[in-house]
Amino acid sequence: MFDNIYKRPKRKRKTKAERALRKKRNELKKHKKRNWYQKLQWARKNFDKVKEFADTVCKTRIVKSEQWFMELWEPFKDINDIYNDAFGPYVPDLINHEYKYIIEIDGSIHDDKKIQWKKDIKKNEYYSCKNYCWYRIKAYNIERFEKVKNEIVRRRNNWYDPRVNSLKNKGSKAI
DSSP, X not given: OOTTTSOOOOOOOOOHHHHHHXXXXXXXXXXXXXXXXXXXXXXXXXXHHHHHHHHHHHHHOOOHHHHHHHHXXXXXXXXXXXXXXXXXXXXXXXXXXXXXXXXXXXXXXXXSHXXXXXXXXXXXXXXXXXXXXXXXXXXXXXXXXXXXXXXXXXXXXXXXXXXXXXXXXXXXXXX
């Protein structure tokens, strides 16, 4: 008896092009409202955007923990050290393609280890697959910085050119 009263009137069906345009518009609106970490997650899904995102991070947003590291690292900096450069779907804090090492600075977001550990494990697996040696330094930890610095200096001094010798230093190692 009351079935007809509660039925909604039929809406005009939108065309496929109109639906696609609306979907794209909504996605862009969501992207503008996100914070920098959510934008990075979005950029990982769109690999062509990662390099663009890395460039904006390097120019506009440098975290205090990374500034601390940059000041300490300056005397040991190699010509090929690059800060915040895209490497696959990730943006490591420091990367050197010649000696194949990556340094990640763990800031305050790593205090909640349950969330961040899973993401870090995926990153580390990716770096290992590409035969890069990766290091993690907890922000403001001088002892850890010294260990990593000594390991990298040793790595640079003992590096064999893969074109001349076999890949003696191939593989990854986390200390």
